[in-house]
Amino acid sequence: MFGYIYVNRKELSEEDRKDYQSYYCGLCQVLKKSSGMKAQMLLNYDMTFLIILLSGLYELENKEEEFFCPLHPGKKKIAYINEATQYASDMNVVLSYHNLLDDWQDEKNYPKHVMSLMLKKDYARISRKYPRQVEAVEAYMRKLNMLENKRETNLDAIAGLTGEMLGEIFAWKDDIWSEELHCLGFYMGKFIYLMDAYEDLEKDMRKKEYNPFESMVKNDPRDFDTLSKLILTSMMSECSKSFERLPILQHASIIRNILYSGVWSKYEYIQAKKKKRRKSQ
Amino acid sequence: MRNPYEVLGVSPGATDEEIKKAYRKLSRQYHPDANVNSPHPEIAEEKFKEVQQAYTQIMKEKQQGYAGGYQNGSAQSGPYGAYGSYGGFGGFGDFTGQSEQRSQQNDPVNMQAAMNYIRNGYYKEALHALNDIPMGQRSARWYFFSAVANQGAGNNVVAQEHAQQAVAMEPSNMEYRQFLQNLQFGGTWYQNMGSSYQRPVSGLSRMCAIWCGFMMFLNCCCFRPF
Numbered sequence: 339m340f341g342y343i344y345v346n347r348k349e350l351s352e353e354d355r356k357d358y359q360s361y362y363c364g365l366c367q368v369l370k371k372s373s374g375m376k377a378q379m380l381l382n383y384d385m386t387f388l389i390i391l392l393s394g395l396y397e398l399e400n401k402e403e404e405f406f407c408p409l410h411p412g413k414k415k416i417a418y419i420n421e422a423t424q425y426a427s428d429m430n431v432v433l434s435y436h437n438l439l440d441d442w443q444d445e446k447n448y449p450k451h452v453m454s455l456m457l458k459k460d461y462a463r464i465s466r467k468y469p470r471q472v473e474a475v476e477a478y479m480r481k482l483n484m485l486e487n488k489r490e491t492n493l494d495a496i497a498g499l500t501g502e503m504l505g506e507i508f509a510w511k512d513d514i515w516s517e518e519l520h521c522l523g524f525y526m527g528k529f530i531y532l533m534d535a536y537e538d539l540e541k542d543m544r545k546k547e548y549n550p551f552e553s554m555v556k557n558d559p560r561d562f563d564t565l566s567k568l569i570l571t572s573m574m575s576e577c578s579k580s581f582e583r584l585p586i587l588q589h590a591s592i593i594r595n596i597l598y599s600g601v602w603s604k605y606e607y608i609q610a611k612k613k614k615r616r617k618s619q
Numbered sequence: 620m621r622n623p624y625e626v627l628g629v630s631p632g633a634t635d636e637e638i639k640k641a642y643r644k645l646s647r648q649y650h651p652d653a654n655v656n657s658p659h660p661e662i663a664e665e666k667f668k669e670v671q672q673a674y675t676q677i678m679k680e681k682q683q684g685y686a687g688g689y690q691n692g693s694a695q696s697g698p699y700g701a702y703g704s705y706g707g708f709g710g711f712g713d714f715t716g717q718s719e720q721r722s723q724q725n726d727p728v729n730m731q732a733a734m735n736y737i738r739n740g741y742y743k744e745a746l747h748a749l750n751d752i753p754m755g756q757r758s759a760r761w762y763f764f765s766a767v768a769n770q771g772a773g774n775n776v777v778a779q780e781h782a783q784q785a786v787a788m789e790p791s792n793m794e795y796r797q798f799l800q801n802l803q804f805g806g807t808w809y810q811n812m813g814s815s816y817q818r819p820v821s822g823l824s825r826m827c828a829i830w831c832g833f834m835m836f837l838n839c840c841c842f843r844p845f
Contacts (some may be wrong), residue, residue, distance in 0.1 A: 346819035350821060397643075452772065494774035501773065524773055572775050575809035583678045585639040597776070599816035606818055 340437070342530045343384040345592065346599040354592045355414075357489035360402075361393070362386045363417040367405065368427040373460040376453070378429075380434040384530075385426040388598055391581075392510055394589040395519075422510070428464045429507050430471055435461045474506035491553045493532065493569065501527035518584055523579035529570060529601065536566055537608055574601060605615055621671035635681070642674040726760075727752060733764050742771035760790035763795050770802065778802060 365386055369377040392398070398420040407415045438454035441447050466471040483498050490496045495613055501524040509516040510525025510591050535542075542549035555562045578597045586593065627641040647653065649670060652661035660662050726734075729748045736745035745768035752761060762785035770778035782799040789795060 344819065346816055348819070349816045392803060426721070440691065493776045498773060525775075527774075569776055571806045571809060572779070575805040576775060578809055579682060580806065582635065583675075583682065585642045587636070587639055587643060594812070595816065598813035598820050601811075603819040 339383050340382045340433070342533050342595060342604050344600045345383070345596050345605040346603065349595055349599060350592065354589075356387070357418070357589065358592055360391070360416050360418040361389050361423070363405075363407070364400075364403075364419040364423045365417050365427055367403065367417045368423045369430065372424065372427055372429055373457070376456050377431055377434075377460065379453075380413070380430055382430070384583075387427045387593075388429070388508065389420075390420045390589050390592055391508075391519075391522075391586070392425070393418075393420055394514060394593060396422070397586055397588055398422055413520065418481075419487045423597075425510055428468060431457060431460050432464055432468075432475055433507075436475055440479070471507050471533065476502050478503035486548050489548050489609060490550065490560070493550055493554075496550050497528040497531040497535075499526075500531035501525065503527060504530070515584065520578055522577055522584075523581040525573050525580065529573035529577060532566075532570055532573065533604060535613045536570070537604065550561070570605070574598075590611040594597060621669070621673075623676045626669055626673035627677070635678075638674070638677055638681075642670065645670045646674075684811075727756070729760065730764065733768065737764065737768055737771065741770065742768045746772060758794065759785045759795065761786065763792075763798065766798065775802075 347355065352360065363382075366378055369381060380390045381421050393400070400418040403417045403419060404414050405417060407413075435454055435457045438450045438457070442451040442454060461472075470583065478499055482496075485496050485499065504527030505522075505524035507546035508526075509520040532550070539551050539555065541547075541548050543552060543555075551562075551566060558565065564583065573599065581593060581597055627638060627645065629637055629641045633641075646667065649663045649667040651660065651664050651667060654660045657663060716757060729751050733745045733748040736742070736748060745764070747760065749765050749768060762781045766778045766780075766782035766785060769775075773792070777798075779802055782795065782802055785795040786792070786799050
């Protein structure tokens with residue numbers, strides 16, 4: 339479920355690009371510090387979004403750290419680290435752990451199994467620290483399995499599970515913003531689940547595996563592209579409205595870039611791929 | 620309660636940015652942490668709450684002005700009140716005003732219960748009451764209620780379908796039409812907000828090498844020797 343919340347880099351200002359990169363590097367550094375090198379490999383952009391959102395909302399003070407990145411030797415990098423970085427790093431480990439377990443069960447992918455075993459200790463530590471969030475993720479995995487086995491066709495019901503789970507993660511603290519953050523995360527989660535399903539649709543149909551869009555594409559193949567785009571748009575529209583209700587001034591231009599444009603990176607990529615294939619046929 | 624714009628010290632025509640700035644300034648000023656040593660910390664706290672409420676109220680009202688399908692007052696909303704609900708033109712309470720007299724006596728008990736639940740922000744309970752009504756008895760009004768309750772409960776796909784169904788069954792009903800339009804307007808608003816950006820494609824080519832390489836490694840290892 340990772341890999342959908344990108345930024346549109348071309349459209350970022352120089353300063354925003356620097357900030358975005360530094361939050362990303364901060365997450366990488368904190369993953370290493372709290373859960374070791376192995377966790378560093380779980381680094382992703384989706385959690386960077388959460389850090390920037392929470393940093394903007396709570397106006398957190400950053401600690402700026404200079405470091406050398408082995409991937410970019412010879413150049414000093416700057417990492418922004420704050421309270422939200424630690425939180426996002428922990429949530430990153432929890433989500434990755436379940437992702438790895440799930441892939442192990444579905445595909446019998448051994449390296450992923452080994453990786454999940456390596457994370458077990460960190461997972462237990464985080465469960466004690468954030469019981470509400472971890473419980474939400476665990477309940478989610480159970481319910482998702484159940485509905486997928488039932489071949490649920492109601493998009494709201496199936497995507498709502500990811501929404502509920504992400505909502506719990508976005509609602510960092512129990513305070514006046516938790517309800518709105520939950521709402522923002524809820525619609526973003528629905529978007530992520532449906533985007534993932536949209537991407538896998540052809541593969542799933544070929545393999546005769548469950549896909550929530552299957553009945554829709556069968557009932558109305560001609561309008562499917564329009565309908566699915568409308569549904570995805572509706573999710574991001576609700577998500578963005580929720581963001582606009584929050585009093586976020588810091589980093590608002592980065593967050594808007596992600597919400598109104600960056601999240602469509604994967605969609606555009608899929609469309610481009612489809613077009614290319616059609617041409618070559 | 621005082622006029623929320625007065626509380627924040629902004630004009631009713633203020634932009635979102637101005638409102639957010641005013642809110643930030645005042646909430647910092649009255650924050651309980653900043654007033655521990657003041658002679659009357661309880662006054663500051665009172666002010667802090669007032670600023671909070673004023674801000675939330677203004678943002679909700681503003682969104683209702685430019686697109687529908689938003690949150691109702693969350694003061695009394697149920698557990699699912701947070702998913703943005705019907706509030707387009709004054710809320711559910713208002714719209715039922717005119718149609719109430721004519722159809723309330725004819726409404727089954729469950730429909731009346733659903734309406735009360737919706738008014739109070741208990742969307743999940745409203746859906747339960749609505750679903751107890753058998754298929755054969757589902758009128759345009761039923762589909763409309765269901766659309767409102769589903770939107771409130773975060774089921775925005777079903778909400779659209781049922782709003783469309785309500786309009787199709789009773790095309791002359793302006794309330795149903797307007798609700799549907801409000802739902803659809805959210806998408807238009809969103810697309811306008813995104814229209815200033817160029818299409819995002821380069822994002823994927825810049826994926827971080829660690830993650831990318833690592834996943835490739837894991838996936839390559841799928842080819843097990845048996």
